[in-house]
Amino acid sequence: MTRMDFTALFYSQVHNRETLLxxxxxxxxxxxxxxxxxxxxxxxxxxxxxxxxxxxRSLRPLGVYDDVTLFELAFHPTKMERETEVVxxxxxxxxxxxxxxxxxxxxxxxxxxxRRALLPFIEQNRSQIYxxxxxxxxxxxxxxxxxxxxxxxxxxxxxASLISRRGxxxxxxxxxxxxxxxxxxxxxxxxxxxxxxxTFEALRASKVFAATSVYRNGVVRTDGEFDAVYGSxxxxxxxxxxxxxxxxxxxGRRENPHLAVRPLAIxxxxxxxxxxxENVKLISAMRELxxxxxSVMHGNPYVSLSVVDYFDGSTFDLxxxxxxxxxxxxxxxxxxxxxxxxxxxxxxxxxxxxxRDFHTxxx
Amino acid sequence: MLxxxxxQLTEWERGILDRVDDYRDTIFAILGFCSLWxxxxxxxxxxxxxxxxxxxxxxxxxxxxxxxxxxxxKDVCPDLGVVIRAQTGIVGEVKKNFPSxxxxxxxxxxxxxxxxxxxxxxxxxxxxxxxxxxxxxxHQTTSWAARRFYSRGVGDGSIKFERPFSIFVFNxxxxxxxxxxxxxxxxxxxxxxxxxxxxxxxxVPMQALMDLHSRSKLYDGEPPLPYLLDLIWEHVxxxxxxxNTRFARLRSNQKLEVDVFVDDIVEKLHEGFSFSHWHTQYxxxxxxxxxxxxxLKACRFxxxxxxxxWVTEDAELRVFYRKxxxxxxxxxxxxxxxxxxxxxxxxxxxFEEGTSGSSN
Numbered sequence: 046m047t048r049m050d051f052t053a054l055f056y057s058q059v060h061n062r063e064t065l066l067x068x069x070x071x072x073x074x075x076x077x078x079x080x081x082x083x084x085x086x087x088x089x090x091x092x093x094x095x096x097x098x099x100x101x102r103s104l105r106p107l108g109v110y111d112d113v114t115l116f117e118l119a120f121h122p123t124k125m126e127r128e129t130e131v132v133x134x135x136x137x138x139x140x141x142x143x144x145x146x147x148x149x150x151x152x153x154x155x156x157x158x159x160r161r162a163l164l165p166f167i168e169q170n171r172s173q174i175y176x177x178x179x180x181x182x183x184x185x186x187x188x189x190x191x192x193x194x195x196x197x198x199x200x201x202x203x204x205a206s207l208i209s210r211r212g213x214x215x216x217x218x219x220x221x222x223x224x225x226x227x228x229x230x231x232x233x234x235x236x237x238x239x240x241x242x243x244t245f246e247a248l249r250a251s252k253v254f255a256a257t258s259v260y261r262n263g264v265v266r267t268d269g270e271f272d273a274v275y276g277s278x279x280x281x282x283x284x285x286x287x288x289x290x291x292x293x294x295x296x297g298r299r300e301n302p303h304l305a306v307r308p309l310a311i312x313x314x315x316x317x318x319x320x321x322x323e324n325v326k327l328i329s330a331m332r333e334l335x336x337x338x339x340s341v342m343h344g345n346p347y348v349s350l351s352v353v354d355y356f357d358g359s360t361f362d363l364x365x366x367x368x369x370x371x372x373x374x375x376x377x378x379x380x381x382x383x384x385x386x387x388x389x390x391x392x393x394x395x396x397x398x399x400x401r402d403f404h405t406x407x408x
Numbered sequence: 409m410l411x412x413x414x415x416q417l418t419e420w421e422r423g424i425l426d427r428v429d430d431y432r433d434t435i436f437a438i439l440g441f442c443s444l445w446x447x448x449x450x451x452x453x454x455x456x457x458x459x460x461x462x463x464x465x466x467x468x469x470x471x472x473x474x475x476x477x478x479x480x481x482k483d484v485c486p487d488l489g490v491v492i493r494a495q496t497g498i499v500g501e502v503k504k505n506f507p508s509x510x511x512x513x514x515x516x517x518x519x520x521x522x523x524x525x526x527x528x529x530x531x532x533x534x535x536x537x538x539x540x541x542x543x544x545x546x547h548q549t550t551s552w553a554a555r556r557f558y559s560r561g562v563g564d565g566s567i568k569f570e571r572p573f574s575i576f577v578f579n580x581x582x583x584x585x586x587x588x589x590x591x592x593x594x595x596x597x598x599x600x601x602x603x604x605x606x607x608x609x610x611x612v613p614m615q616a617l618m619d620l621h622s623r624s625k626l627y628d629g630e631p632p633l634p635y636l637l638d639l640i641w642e643h644v645x646x647x648x649x650x651x652n653t654r655f656a657r658l659r660s661n662q663k664l665e666v667d668v669f670v671d672d673i674v675e676k677l678h679e680g681f682s683f684s685h686w687h688t689q690y691x692x693x694x695x696x697x698x699x700x701x702x703x704l705k706a707c708r709f710x711x712x713x714x715x716x717x718w719v720t721e722d723a724e725l726r727v728f729y730r731k732x733x734x735x736x737x738x739x740x741x742x743x744x745x746x747x748x749x750x751x752x753x754x755x756x757x758x759f760e761e762g763t764s765g766s767s768n
Contacts, residue, residue: 172656298623298680303685303688304623304679304680304685305623306619306622306623308618308619308622316584319584332733336656336731337733338642338731338732338733338734338735339733339734340638340734340735340736340737341734341736341737342428342432342736343429343432346582346586347582347586347614349432351638351642351735351736353642353646353735355655355656355658355731356656357650357655357656358646358647358649358650358655360642360643360646362622364615364618366585366586366613366614366615366618367584367585367615368584368585372615372618374618374619374622376622376642376643376680377643377647377680378647378650
């Protein structure tokens with residue numbers, strides 16, 4: 046008997062945002078591939094912000110409906126790569142219903158397509174596109190809301206990518222703990238760490254209703270319970286992106302009258318820099334910033350760094366002038382994406398804190 | 409590279425970085441001292457009746473003289489100035505490292521002495537003030553030299569000011585919240601505002617100056633070359649390079665050619681990083697900072713270091729833009745190598761161009 050290709054059928058239908066989301070929920074019951082959703086922000090519409098190709102990727106828009114665009118993306122591995130077969134797949138992009146400039150890239154293709162084609166493609170366009178970062182504590186709250194709001198008895202963590210800090214050393218690790226949600230977060234705390242990604246099974250009693258993965262950059266993948274995951278994880282991530290966009294926009298001095306500065310502060314909520322050894326750790330963490338220049342103007346006892354983001358030429362001064370905060374002063378040119386990359390670097394490689402407008406913090 | 413050479417280079421780099429630090433501290437001192445007057449700590453607002461300036465040209469008022477051959481005196485250019493209610497003023501010099509040798513110390517006091525006369529060109533509607541006084545700001549570590557020189561000069565009559573004169577010491581205090589501390593330690597200061605007690609000493613938290621420092625990275629003293637090159641690279645060259653579609657994906661061994669005019673560099677740095685935001689109301693008599701000759705020197709250094717070439721000599725530059733992981737560090741290393749090349753050539757005849765790699 047010929048098996049019906051529900052995925053092909055799904056792609057061939059004309060969608061708007063509502064039918065797309067409801068269709069995905071039904072599709073999950075029939076198809077083997079999970080849904081992967083990448084929430085992102087961009088000041089440009091999808092057709093413009095995704096560059097049509099690159100060295101070994103090619104993109105083709107297949108259709109533009111009301112508020113949904115369907116693309117086909119192909120990845121052509123080079124001869125050097127182990128797997129040489131072309132990876133091809135489709136993905137939708139739809140705009141968030143209420144947040145301007147916030148979009149969802151959605152695909153029901155294989156994990157291979159997501160890993161080798163889609164995510165690198167988005168990475169490649171990151172001067173136009175910015176994902177989010179979910180702080181460890183916020184991730185915990187989101188997952189608690191998912192569990193409690195949708196009648197799950199527990200979320201059993203079956204795979205965890207953890208980053209732990211031992212003194213000055215950052216240690217990434219991968220584990221398969223099979224711990225309940227609270228147990229997994231207690232484990233992370235014991236390890237002085239934070240989750241980069243988690244895969245969990247959503248349980249009711251002992252029955253698994255969905256296997257879901259959630260990444261610190263906002264990417265979510267699930268093979269079931271689409272409505273619950275969408276409402277409790279994806280939409281709050283869109284909210285986080287929207288808040289970041291509002292907070293990070295217009296920070297460059299050229300965007301402000303009289304070239305005024307509009308600094309941001311990361312408040313750690315404790316005397317993080319009580320010990321000047323922390324300065325060394327912060328500087329070392331900043332040196333992990335990808336595709337950037339980090340110059341130390343002063344390292345001890347206060348910190349003053351000059352940072353250039355080579356993705357788009359944003360420039361920043363970074364200061365530690367009190368024990369609680371890192372202060373970021375966007376210089377003449379500063380993009381939302383550049384600020385996000387800088388803060389992600391601090392969160393990923395040093396420590397997490399609350400992001401605030403520096404001047405508001407002091408009023 | 410020979411170990412002796414490598415150690416020597418590291419020493420040079422350290423020396424250059426110390427000079428960068430001194431330059432930045434001088435800016436903090438200018439900002440901090442002026443903020444004692446313009447910032448009202450009780451309201452956390454800027455006092456609208458206080459004007460401040462940096463590097464302004466003030467002209468001595470030529471008194472009518474019986475001699476017809478009186479030469480007009482040269483303008484003076486104090487490091488800082490404060491104007492209170494358009495009536496009184498303070499002009500000051502900042503010397504982070506006050507020299508211990510008498511000849512250089514004398515020059516500083518001669519300079520201060522040139523401010524001790526009626527001056528015009530103040531940032532007021534008619535360019536005049538009723539009175540002004542003088543201040544010398546020195547870092548605490550060298551303040552003893554300044555105070556000793558001053559006391560001795562007053563004692564033997566070689567130093568005499570007609571206007572109130574004071575010596576302030578400043579230092580950076582590295583407490584939990586770092587701050588700059590200012591204290592009047594010699595002479596008298598009359599233009600005191602509200603609850604300001606300069607004799608007791610006043611701490612100014614660095615974070616209160618951070619906004620200003622982020623906008624004012626250049627004053628009218630010549631900056632260390634790598635510091636200026638860092639500003640040119642980060643804020644003039646990179647924005648131009650980023651307009652190229654290859655910018656984001658440029659590999660570290662690739663270059664982009666970026667053409668830039670010397671005058672544009674001066675203008676962009678002046679607009680973004682001088683004290684020009686203090687001078688919007690009375691911009692006349694304010695020099696263009698950075699000075700064109702400093703920028704030319706920096707451009708020539710880029711050419712000499714093969715990081716650029718002239719399209720039009722001393723006017724338009726073609727920069728071979730590359731990504732450096734530490735822009736300041738790169739230029740510090742380049743200058744250290746250049747100094748090493750000059751100084752060590754007789755000692756190490758084998759030290760030839762190209763034998764030393766730059767950082768990154």
